[in-house]
Amino acid sequence: MAAPGPRVLVVEGALRDNGGLRVSADLARRWQDLGARVRFLVLEDVAPDGPMFTPSEELDLRWGSDRVRRFRSSAPRILVNTLRQVRRADVVVSGSEVGYGLLIGWLAARIARKPFVVLVQSSLPRAVAAWTPARLRPLLTQVHQRVDAAICVSPGLVADVREVGVAPERIHSVDVGIDVAGTVEKVARTGGPVRSASGRTRIVSAGRLADQKGFDVLLDAVARVVSAGGDVELVLVGAGELDADLRARADLLGIADRVDFAGHVDDLQNRLAGADLFVLSSRYEGNGSLVLLEALAHGTPVIATDCPTGPRYVLRDGEIGDLVPVEDPAALADAVLAFLADPGPLRRKASGGPARAWDFDQGAAAVASARVLADLVR
Structure with missing residues (x-):
């Protein structure tokens, strides 16, 4: 009989x-499939300012605090409950490189003398500047x-x-991506691609309506395209703090009738598959x-900024x-x-998109990252 896998505690701030x-959450589920015993700890049971994420029912979801109140008053209870969960784990993983989940998870892991891992999903300097109060930035760096x-x-x-000061031997890189087969199959299961009903070339873009995503630049570009005679429409999928500002910008640019602020949708894959063009x-x-x-998995032509x-x-x-x-x-x-x-040149490029997406299939990333966790436990 095979020995049980490591006990992994994944810490997140809120859903x-x-x-x-x-x-x-997807990595946590896949680590579980690979034999790890995973708990998914969310510090606060609060309604977020936007859509709420629902983890897989396969995950053992726990709460740092199930009382909805200001974080400052909940922090002692959250720390105690986090420490209780950490003591039962072999290794602790912060799902984000910023936020209270990182700080409280690290503190509890140090108190319990358990290995602590951070999943770095964005540029550290930019993420820290965008999402961390100035008073906490030195602590976060430490x-x-x-x-x-x-x-x-x-x-x-x-x-x-490396620039932050993490020793090179502690840094690992995996190509985290998507469930390619599931992404493509979902479209077939849910009615097929959603295409433009207006006859215009449909551009789709998606993400949180925040400064990082550059949707203000995209609106400016669409206005230039329309001014040059381009018959296009833009579907902007997502919610966030810049919703009102972006709507006002579209109105000011005279393209409000060309932009569909779709908000949070359940059929994103259908929209991506049916788009004439995807823009990042x-x-x-x-x-x-x-x-x-x-x-890329849907074979949709792509234009993207050459951003870090x-x-x-x-x-x-x-x-x-x-x-x-x-x-x-x-x-x-x-x-x-x-x-x-x-459109021919970009469509020919897009024909290589599905194969490229498979290079980032999440299954391989789960195996590689699970190996890092197992090595720390050993």
């Missing part, structure tokens, strides 16, 4: 539906320097982790954006899709207009 949380292992979801993130306009990413990989730290790597220096400079609406508009004038 805010975002790419990072989906990655950590925690990063003291992790037992940092698992980067893309090779492009390794340099950032981000200022920075972690592994090149999961939705970029999903678009992943689209160039994912698109093989422009072999699988077109790359444009960051923060450059004119260059993005020119790329879209070139596609409208002759």
Whole structure:
């Protein structure tokens, strides 16, 4: 009889539906399939400012606090409950490189003398600046320097982790991605691709409506395309703090009738599969954006900003899709207009998208990261 796998505790702050949380939850489920005994600890049972993520029922979900109140008043209870869960684990994993989940998970792991791992899903300097109050940034850096292992979801993130001061032998890189087969099969199961009913060339983009995603630049580019005579429409999937600002910008640019702010949807894969063009306009990413990989899996033509730290790597220096400079609406508009004038070249690039997506299939990433955890336990 095989020995039981390591007891892994994955720590997250709250169930805010975002790419990072989906990655950590999916890896946790796959580690469980590989024999690990996994618990998924969420610090706060609060309604997030946006869609809530629902982990797989296969995961053993626990709460740091099931009382909805301000974090400051809940922190002692959360720390006690986290420490209780950490003592039962062999290794502790923070699903994010920032946030209270990282800080409390690290503190509890140190008290209990358990190995602590951080899953780095975004550029450390940018993530810290965007999501961490200034008073906590020095503390966060000290925690990063003291992790037992940092698992980067893309090779492009390794340099950032080294610069923080993590020893090279503690840094690992895996190509975290998507369930390619499941992504493609979902479209067939749920009615097929969703295509434009207007006859216009449909551009789809998706992500949290936040500064990182560069949707303001995308709107500016679409306005330039329309002004140049391009018959396009934009479907913007996602929710976030910039929703009102982006709607106002579209109205100011005179393209409100060309932009569908779809919000959070259940049929994203159908929309990606039915799009004429997918655009990634981000200022920075972690592994090149999961939705970029999903678009590639469907064979959808792609234009992406050459932002740190992943689209160039994912698109093989422009072999699988077109790359444009960051923060450059004119260059993005020119790329879209070139596609409208002759879609053939980009569609030929897109024909290699499904095979490229398989290079990032999540199964391989789960095996590689599980090996890191097992080595720490041994």
